[in-house]
Amino acid sequence: MVYEHEIPSGSKLYFGQSAKIKREIEFVSAELLENLGYEEIVTPLFSFHQHESFEDKKSLLRLGDEQNHEVTLRADSTVDVVRIVTKRLGRSMESKKWFYIQPTVTYPTHEQYQIGAEVIGGGFAEVTRTATLLLQEMEAMPLMQIANIRIPHILNEQYGVSLDALKSMHVEAILATNLPWIESLLRINSVEDLTDISMFPEVIQTELKRMKDATEQIKYEKMVISPLFYAKMRYYDSLTFRMFEGNSLLAMGGIYSVDGVEASGFALYTDECIAYKMDKGNENE
Secondary structure, three states: OOOOOOOOOOOOOOOOHHHHHHHHHHHHHHHHHHHOOOEEOOOOOEEOOHHHHOOOHHHOOEEEOOOOOEEEEOOOOHHHHHHHHHHHOOOOOOOOEEEEEEEEEEOOOEEEEEEEEEEEOOOHHHHHHHHHHHHHHOOOOOEEEEEEOHHHHHHHHHHOOOHHHHHOOOHHHHHOOOOOOHHHHHHOOOHHHHOOOOOOOHHHHHHHHHHHHHHHHHOOOOEEEOOOOOOOOOOEEEEEEEEEEOOEEEEEEEEEEEOOEEEEEEEEEHHHHHHHHHHHHHHHO
């Protein structure tokens, strides 16, 4: 039995303090992003092409339009933003920097509010700095993890290291590859650890240098380096960053490619930020 006042599991309800914090976060973020030269975009809730971004289609909520074409509810904002900007608005808009404040919806009833930004042809350092500025406006100084998805793929394709072992960080299985430099790669954890990378193969050195160059441009105090971090990501294929406060993921972004268009971007997870602000407020009482 479903009572009249119940809402589906995974749906969002904001009221009182949480609704006020949500409005403040979105207002301040929109103002800051506009001042940084980003144009706002609100993409349609319905999309024809979301399925192309998801290896597992089970997360998509599917419907049919009036001509019986399959459409899905917006489960991801990044791909639609890039496609609409480059294919629909490209000839009429000069801006390469866009932001959005909107939710995504996935099966069965999961809503996730996001504040995101995409820079067509943009660099990693720019979007990372933008994300940190937004979080600083919330008085948050989370831990930043810098990774490079190319390194796990190189280890798998050229040196036979299992992606499953990397995903679960199964240290014994990784060391069992007996690569003479693999333990040194495992030990990299700080910016200082990137000072001397001469012991690694050239192809690994190239990607580690990308990470080092990025850290020098970002200049963020609370930073960890994770060259072996691996997770299945829909479009990120190079440098990535994630920002944590405790066990909560507040933001994530990186470099990616959509339909041959190189871009960079990030998403700040509004729901996690609201929880962070409320917890901090309770601590100060």
